[in-house]
Amino acid sequence: MLFYIFAILAILSGAFMVLTRNLLYAGFSLLVTLLSLAGIYVLLFADFIAVTQLMVYVGGVLVLILFGIMLSSRVHDKSVLSENVNTVWGPLVSGLLLVGLGYTILKAEIASLPWLLTADTDVLGPQKSTVQSIGIKLMTDVVVPFEVASLLLLIALIGAAYIATDKPKV
Amino acid sequence: MLAFVLTLVLLLLVVIVLAYAERKVAAFMQDRLGPTEAGPYGSLQPALDVLKLLQKEDIVPAAADKALFKLAPILIFAAVFAGFAVIPFTPATVPAGIGIGVFYLLAIISLDVIGLLMAGWGSNNKYAMLGAMRSVAQIVSYEIPAGLAILSVVMICQSLDFQEISYQQGALMNQFPGMEYDMNWLFGIRELGINTTTIGGITTWNIFRAPILLVAFVIYFIASLAESNRAPFDIPEAESELVAGFHVEYSGFRFAVLFLAEYSMMVLVSLVAVVLFLGSWNTPLPNIGPVSLAYWTSGTVGEVSGILWGAFWLISKTFVLLFVQLQLRWTYPRLRVDQLMHLCWKVLTPVALGVVLIAGIWRLLMI
Numbered sequence: 001m002l003f004y005i006f007a008i009l010a011i012l013s014g015a016f017m018v019l020t021r022n023l024l025y026a027g028f029s030l031l032v033t034l035l036s037l038a039g040i041y042v043l044l045f046a047d048f049i050a051v052t053q054l055m056v057y058v059g060g061v062l063v064l065i066l067f068g069i070m071l072s073s074r075v076h077d078k079s080v081l082s083e084n085v086n087t088v089w090g091p092l093v094s095g096l097l098l099v100g101l102g103y104t105i106l107k108a109e110i111a112s113l114p115w116l117l118t119a120d121t122d123v124l125g126p127q128k129s130t131v132q133s134i135g136i137k138l139m140t141d142v143v144v145p146f147e148v149a150s151l152l153l154l155i156a157l158i159g160a161a162y163i164a165t166d167k168p169k170v
Numbered sequence: 171m172l173a174f175v176l177t178l179v180l181l182l183l184v185v186i187v188l189a190y191a192e193r194k195v196a197a198f199m200q201d202r203l204g205p206t207e208a209g210p211y212g213s214l215q216p217a218l219d220v221l222k223l224l225q226k227e228d229i230v231p232a233a234a235d236k237a238l239f240k241l242a243p244i245l246i247f248a249a250v251f252a253g254f255a256v257i258p259f260t261p262a263t264v265p266a267g268i269g270i271g272v273f274y275l276l277a278i279i280s281l282d283v284i285g286l287l288m289a290g291w292g293s294n295n296k297y298a299m300l301g302a303m304r305s306v307a308q309i310v311s312y313e314i315p316a317g318l319a320i321l322s323v324v325m326i327c328q329s330l331d332f333q334e335i336s337y338q339q340g341a342l343m344n345q346f347p348g349m350e351y352d353m354n355w356l357f358g359i360r361e362l363g364i365n366t367t368t369i370g371g372i373t374t375w376n377i378f379r380a381p382i383l384l385v386a387f388v389i390y391f392i393a394s395l396a397e398s399n400r401a402p403f404d405i406p407e408a409e410s411e412l413v414a415g416f417h418v419e420y421s422g423f424r425f426a427v428l429f430l431a432e433y434s435m436m437v438l439v440s441l442v443a444v445v446l447f448l449g450s451w452n453t454p455l456p457n458i459g460p461v462s463l464a465y466w467t468s469g470t471v472g473e474v475s476g477i478l479w480g481a482f483w484l485i486s487k488t489f490v491l492l493f494v495q496l497q498l499r500w501t502y503p504r505l506r507v508d509q510l511m512h513l514c515w516k517v518l519t520p521v522a523l524g525v526v527l528i529a530g531i532w533r534l535l536m537i
Binding site for chain 1: 238268269270273274276277278280281283284287288291299303306310313330
């Protein structure tokens with residue numbers, strides 16, 4: 001039941017985001033989409049992922065997007081509206097994606113997936129959240145991708161600081 | 171549902187007391203009397219203020235973005251109020267005892283920022299817009315030192331659960347499921363050989379368990395002042411420049427909600443500071459030999475005595491912090507924007523990074 005509420009909210013706000021001409025409304029409906037996705041994550045027992053999603057996307061990315069829209073909303077005394085571009089390639093690519101996803105889902109035989117058959121059992125067991133297992137995995141099995149991601153973020157940070165500094169006149 | 175209603179009632183009571191205290195503290199610091207007419211010593215003043223606000227006309231500016239303007243106060247208050255869900259009020263009562271409470275709190279507070287932007291934009295007023303921009307810039311940057319200070323606590327406590335962190339800071343520690351055999355040592359260092367598990371009281375508070383957290387506490391407190399837009403960090407509401415900041419166009423009930431959200435934010439950050447650093451609902455009195463003050467002033471977990479003592483200690487510690495917030499407002503002048511950013515990025519953040527490093531080393535000594 002809860003899942004359907006969150007799913008409908010996500011789909012409606014996603015559709016509104018695509019269809020509205022007002023960029024700012026699109027930004028705020030993205031907020032609803034992200035919140036309902038976080039709700040779906042919680043229903044999937046992925047509490048850490050849900051909160052991380054809120055932290056990174058709502059607290060960081062969305063604020064940045066809104067700031068960008070607000071600071072650049074009146075170019076030449078005209079408010080910026082989103083326009084229709086890529087009228088051929090856009091529908092084509094998204095249609096292909098839909099077909100591909102639909103095909104995969106139909107082929108997957110969801111009813112016989114091993115993790116679905118054991119869905120009735122208590123996933124978390126004695127643990128209270130998924131943090132411990134995620135932490136252990138990050139430090140053992142997937143430590144290389146983890147470190148590479150942190151290096152990438154560090155490079156991005158240094159690059160941003162470099163771009164933002166005033167260059168001293170030579 | 172019950173937790174929702176109880177928390178809301180408690181919050182409203184605390185905010186009303188706080189609004190009264192703000193006026194009285196401000197008055198005494200300026201050698202005035204403050205409200206005296208309504209009720210004994212003017213104590214009915216905040217209730218009457220609210221009553222007056224509710225009677226006012228609800229004005230929506232003609233040129234405002236009506237939907238956003240009306241939605242913003244609800245979003246701001248909902249974001250702050252959602253943070254109260256993970257705060258443990260007594261040893262046995264916490265509205266939602268989820269395992270990643272600290273992380274959840276940090277994330278849900280950031281929703282507040284979206285509401286501020288919505289209010290500033292929806293008002294279609296340049297003062298409101300500037301106020302919202304300043305407020306958001308300030309909150310987003312001060313989240314970093316605050317987050318690092320909280321991170322050092324999490325490293326010392328090895329937990330993201332507020333209730334587990336609370337139990338670790340008192341004589342009742344061994345009653346928490348999963349920590350039956352854990353022990354506290356003086357200053358957290360096992361080598362000293364002084365076992366404080368049953369002594370409890372102030373010796374097991376986080377600022378005592380790992381003295382480096384005292385620095386983290388100061389950093390968190392400064393950053394939390396900025397996050398709740400309190401003086402000396404109140405440039406988003408600088409009356410002399412911006413009239414009132416992002417809520418300049420609001421009136422009546424909507425203004426009351428924004429006002430409530432602002433005071434709730436103050437209460438929330440103080441509660442978090444108390445829970446993480448100052449021993450949560452634990453008593454400050456230690457057991458000294460046969461005089462077991464800590465047990466006498468803690469009650470029994472799960473019974474009425476435990477609930478009353480826990481709530482009493484938590485709320486009185488919170489009020490001490492809130493009083494400091496009020497006092498600071500009349501002690502320090504407002505910071506300029508460049509001073510604000512200097513303090514955040516060049517002072518607090520490097521110190522907080524150092525504290526995180528030392529907290530990690532300290533944790534190694536605690537094992």
